[in-house]
Amino acid sequence: MTTPLTLTPGRRPDGTALLTAVGEIDMSNTGVLAAALAGTDGPLVLDLTGVEYLDSAGISVLFPHADRIELVANPLLEPVLTISGLTELTTVHGT
Amino acid sequence: MVGRDLALVDWAATTPLGDPEGWPQSLKTTVSILLSSKFSMWMAWGPELTFFCNAAYRRDTLGRKYPWALGRPANEVWAEIWDDIGPRIDTVLTTGEATWDQALLLFVERSGYPEESYHTFSYSPLRDDAGHVVGMLCVVSEETDRVIGERRMATLRDLGSDPSVVRTEQEMLDFARLQLSRNPHDLPFTLTYLFHEDGGAALAAATGIREDHPAAVDRLPAGSETVWPTAAPARGESALVPLDGAVFADLPTGERPEVPLQAMVVPLRQQGGAPYGFMVVGLNRYRDLDDGYRGFVELVAGHVATGVASARSYQAQQRRAEELAELDRAKTAFFSNISHEFRTPLTLIMGPVEELRERLTDADAGVREELEVVHRNGLRLGKLVNTLLDFSRIEVGRMQAGYEPVDLAVVTGELASVFRSAVDRAGLDFRVDCPPLPEAVFIDRSMWEKVVLNLLSNALKFTFDGSIGIAVGAEDGAAVVTVVDTGIGVAAQEMPRLFERFHRIENARSRSNEGSGIGLALVRELVGLHGGEISATSTEGHGTRFTIRLPFGSAHLPADAVLPEADTGAAPFATDPFVQEALRWLPGERTAATPAAVTDIEEGIDGPTHGPALPVHVLVADDNADMREYLSRLLLGAGYQVSTVNDGRQALGAVRAKAFDLVVSDVMMPHLDGLALVAALRADPRTASVPVLLLSARAGQEASIEGLQAGADDYLVKPFAAAELLARVRANIELARLRNHHARWRTALVDSLQEAFFVCDEDGAVIEINAAFTDILGYGPEGLPYRPTHPWWPDARTDSEAHRQVGEAFALLLGSTKGSYTIPITHRDGHRLWATATFNQVDDPDTGRRVTVGTFRDVTAEHYAIQRESALAALGTCLSRATSVPEALAGALDELKKLWRARSVLAAVFDHGDVPTLTSTDASPAWQELPAARRGTLEDLRQGPILTPVADHTGAGILLEFPEGPLVLWMDLGENRPFTGEDQLLLSLLAGHLAQGLNRAHQFDQQRETAIALQRAILGPSRLPDGFAVRYEPATQPLEVGGDWYDTVTLPDGRIGIVVGDCVGRGLEAASVMGQLRSACRALLLQDASPAQTLMALDQFAAGVPGAICTTVFCGVLNSETGQLTYSSAGHPPGILVRPDGVTRLLEDGRSLPLAVRPGNQRPEGSCTIPARSTLLLYTDGLVERRRRPLSVGIDQASEALQDGRDTSVDDLATHVMSRLAPVDGYDDDVALLLYRHPAPLEMSFPAESSQLAPVRKTLRGWLAQCDLPPTTVQNVLVAAGEACANAIEHGHRDAPGDTIYFRAEAYVDNLHLTIADTGRWKAPQPELDIHRGRGMGLMRALMQQVTITPGPSGTTVDMHTRIA
Secondary structure, three states: OOOOEEEEEEEOOOOOEEEEEEEEEOOOOHHHHHHHHHOOOOOEEEEEEEEEEEOHHHHHHHHHHOOOEEEEEOHHHHHHHHHHOHHHHOEEEOO | OHHHHHHHOOHHHHOOOOOHHHOOHHHHHHHHHHHHOOOOEEEEEOOOOEEEEOHHHHHHHHHHHOOOOOOOEHHHHOHHHHHHHHHHHHHHHHHOOOEEEEEEEEEEEOOOOEEEEEEEEEEEEEEOOOOOEEEEEEEEEEOHHHHHHHHHHHHHHHHOOOOOOOOOHHHHHHHHHHHHHOOOOOOOOEEEEEEOOOOOEEEEEEEOOOOOOOOOOOEEOOOOOOOOOOHHHHOOOOEEEEOOOHHHOOOOOOOOOOOOOEEEEEEEEEOOEEEEEEEEEEOOOOOOOOHHHHHHHHHHHHHHHHHHHHHHHHHHHHHHHHHHHHHHHHHHHHHHHHHHHHHHHHHHHHHHHHHHHHHOOOOOHHHHHHHHHHHHHHHHHHHHHHHHHHHHHHHHOOOOOOEEEEOHHHHHHHHHHOOHHHHHHOOOEEEEEOOOOOOOEEEOHHHHHHHHHHHHHHHHHHOOOOEEEEEEEEEOOEEEEEEEEOOOOOOHHHHHHOOOOOOOOOOOOOOOOOOOOOHHHHHHHHHHHOOOEEEEEEEOOOEEEEEEEEEOEOOOOOHHHEOOOOOOOOOOOOHHHHHHHHHHHOOOOOOOOOOOOHHHHHOOOOOHHHOOOOOOEEEEEOOOHHHHHHHHHHHHHOOOEEEEEOOHHHHHHHHHHOOOOEEEEEOOOOOOOHHHHHHHHHHOOOOOOOOEEEEEOOOOHHHHHHHHHHOOOEEEEOOOOHHHHHHHHHHHHHHHHHHHHHHHHHHHHHHHOOOEEEEEOOOOOEEEEOHHHHHHHOOOHHHOOEOOOOOOOOOOOOOHHHHHHHHHHHHHHHHOOEEEEEEEEEOOOOOEEEEEEEEEEEEOOOOOOEEEEEEEEEOHHHHHHHHHHHHHHHHHHHHHHOOOHHHHHHHHHHHHHHHHOOOEEEEEEOOOOOOOEEEEOOOOOOHHHOOHHHHHHHHHHHHOOOOOOEEOOOEEEEEEOOOOOOEEEEEEOOOOOOOOHHHHHHHHHHHHHHHHHHHHHHHHHHHHHHHHHHHHHHOOOOOOOOOEEEEEEOEOOOOEOEEEEEEEEEOOOOEEEEEEEEEEEEHHHHHHHHHHHHHHHHHHHHOOOOHHHHHHHHHHHHHOOOOOOOOEEEEEEEEOOOOEEEEEEEOOOOEEEEOOOOOEEEEOOOEEOOOOOOOOOOOOOEEEEOOOOOEEEEEOHHHOOOOOOOHHHHHHHHHHHHHHOOOOOHHHHHHHHHHHHOOOOOOOOOEEEEEEEOOOOEEEEEEOOHHHHHHHHHHHHHHHHHOOOOHHHHHHHHHHHHHHHHHHHHHHOOOOOOOEEEEEEEEOOOEEEEEEEEOOOOOOOOHHHHHHHHHHHHHHHHHOOEEEEEEEOOEEEEEEEEEOO
């Protein structure tokens, strides 16, 4: 059984590609996220507002795309994003 | 499991209940309750009482009968006990009322043999759908272990309860026999055999079996295998003997239906030696010979073996004591004989002296004076001899007494009156208050006189101003006589020894130094013969009061010594010596020390013209043999005694060794010439007055003047006429006699002293001694002067301590005007003496120089007697205080070290093999670290005889018996310290005492261990729910288990029952009540009762159990998820709840009376929520209650201890609280304690698969919510834990997915601890994964305060801590 996670692609009002994630992200389901990210091209906003758990396995999937993504995340995830150094490469918006 | 087996039963075919589908609802419900209950139950239903049971019952009780029993009629299942339980079941079925049985004995066959078992159970009715009773339900708890454990514990306790400490072997065996016979269940019969020297064994005691039974055979030859094997126990091994064969027919059954099938033969082991014997124990056939039974039998045999050891060692001690007593008797006999021998010559002296005093009333004053001196001293000596004789008569019980009725006031008043003149002359007030008494007192007049006169003379001796009083009165049916003085009093530390024989108080100021120290001792003996008592009170510097109580009448006296009426004619006859002696102390009387005028004595010397009548001794010193011969011939011819020497040096030695009346010396001699001889003689005060006549060949005025200047008395020039020489000799002797009369008299006096007498000059050199000095110390006058350091001082090198003592005393002598001290000295032949020296400084009237005169009294025997007595007392105190063997041993070693001022004392116990266990007053060394020579000495001692001291130039040692093996003591005394015969005697006495003391302590240890093990076996659940910690500690002293208990009961729905209780009293009775209450309370909680209901039901139960009333109980039910606690307290001290912020709350609601005080009353209930990370403490009063201190102080202390331990695990916290609150000497009441911290730690294990991460996280999230943490902390913990788990899955189990990962989280008050452990092996690094994992590690370290990763061969463990903000 993998950890529940739903990924919904979409567009921002400004036309930027948007991927909305809801659930938890750990090593059991990073493959799904990695595939979703790989399926997009160019700038992407990844909305993690609905993600309650994110660990280093998830972060590792985000790093290869750091240059082209922006994150929207709830404050609970902030320590993980900061400690991993991702915030130095990527813009993170609070909710 | 049971459900599945029930399903296999063919109900329709084999039971009247039919197919389960068709069972009534009531039966279905009951069966499901039965199956789901964790408490042991069985039930019977329907016309055949068809049997059902649950898993707990199967496990605890049913044994091999499962699954056969399911669906059978109950009377078939329990056929063997149906006689017991059938009637009870009938009662339930017919009356519909429940039954209750406590610890009922049932012989069940569930293990392949009829087994003695005990069950506490209730039968309650079961009703069908229509409400008719159709069956019964039994809720049961098996109590076999408890009942049998208590029974065995009682036997062991009783065996160890003998109040007499030491006794004979037979008494010990009799006592053991009595105790063993009281437990026929575990010990159907016992036979105790003791080995004899020939290797055979003889029956010493038997229980449970007739003495004429063939199995109780009297003697077993060595190596015999018939009836009982002797070879195995002789080797120290146990053996099992099957009891078949004719000899074992008709054995006792031990109050059971059938005879034992086996017996166990157990050796009575002797530590470090062959067994004393063995014990045959018939075994209860209804119990398995398991470890517990075997251990019990071994302990019983161990007890008896220890008893034998103790009795034998006591016997050895007893023999030694008897030998010493015999020596004492011999001394007394000798004393009494010699005293008798004194009486005849004394009589022959005193008779003529009395006569002379009367005849010479007109003689001149000098003669009268001397007669008085003789008379007084005769009286004094007579008094002393009479007192000694009194003592020996009392000692052998031959004091001839005649008790006559008198008015004690009159007799005492008369006696007092004879002392009036002496008291008046002393200038003291004499108060005599003797009004007539209402009743007669029976006294022996002569004894009573001694009592009163001794006390009065004692008072006078020590009173210098104020008053002396004597009073007679009546009080509480007795006559009371008091003698009071305002004298110097007695120091408090001397009071206990005041009445001791020969005890004198040193340095007391008194009118006289005379006295033997036996007056008061005699007084006490005499008062005792009168059936009375004497006591003394005293204040130093203020005076002393002696109080004598004598009963009225004669009932307390031996009838044959009671005279019908008073002999009125008898007058006091023994007062003279006392009064005479007292008067002599007082001013105005001449004393013996100032002799009468010299002229009187002079008349006794014959006129010199007729030649000497007394032998006159002349020393001739000349190197010329012819001259020596000539002079000798001349002088001998004139009637002188003559000694000759060859030179001045010899002459000097001769004069110092013996008093000569004249020295005739040549001037010219080798070594020391005549002039130098004169100078040397004059320089020594002892020889200064010896007259010297010098002979010289040198004529002329100058030579003569030179000689006279040197101090010669006369000078004669050779050749001389014989007549002239004799004339000069005679003249000089005559002159010297005149001159020296005084000195001679003094010398004679001094030599007659019994004590060693000496004179020291200002530098401390001994310049004069008497004959007794030589007798006592071995040093004669020939060695004078003895300059310090004196040769009798102990050797500074080998006996520095004694040397130091003498040095200090010597400094005192030089620095003070008078004093007294007791010192060790070394006799010339090397043996050790103890002497009391008394000294005074005086001015030498001849020279004006200050000298010190003193005496030595030999007190060696006294010294060692006192030393022995106090050493034994000190050791005794130290042993009686010790509560364990190590403590006793350590204390004893310290005492020995102190006593001998040893460098160190070592005890080596050869408890197993050749490497002993060492204990030392220094840091205990290891055996191999000891010097080889010392190891050898200890080995030799171990092989030698017991209690026989061995000494060498480094120290002394001894071997003693010790329960754990031979014990060798060694005292390191330093090089060449003397270890005398007295030391050896003392060491063997102390070692004997020590052996006994250690034996006692050893028994105490064993009893303590046994008691605690058994109490713990009765107590508490074997597995506690998570989050709990418990402790039980018995009272330290006296060692007894008690009635305190704790309990936790796991209930459905995550609830936990908590009980802490305290039965009144101690000992086995309390423990037994405790066991019953605990079982009952547990059963009630399992039936889902609330705390208040539980306690109310327990009220009813306790009312029926003797000793259970007034038990206090705290009973609570905790919801371990929410922390909700409902509770009720039956008079129990309040629980303490400490919140994480440090606020303490007492659980004081729900409180009511102790159990069974008002059964039937409603009980209140309290409730509270235990906040996250709070700690709950429940306890019994022993934890907090101390004498003279309010309970609240103890509760505050407990709260503080909880606070201090906020960051320790709950188990460590329990240890911390117990040790923090323990009084210095240990708990004096038993203590039970129960701790809970909410929430309980989270523990889980899961397979190493990534799909497990989400559910694990969910559980952790739920637990963290119980911990009441801030959201960020929760998130941090989740991520860190997630990373650790992911790590374990990826690294640890990459090649073995699905292996188990163990996860644990525990909340302390301010800290959270996480542990994640896997069982896999971490693979070699993989760069790609490692970047990723490195990131995970980074997160863990950043999110947690502390991360520790411990790789190991069996897996990797990650520990993480974080502080809770």
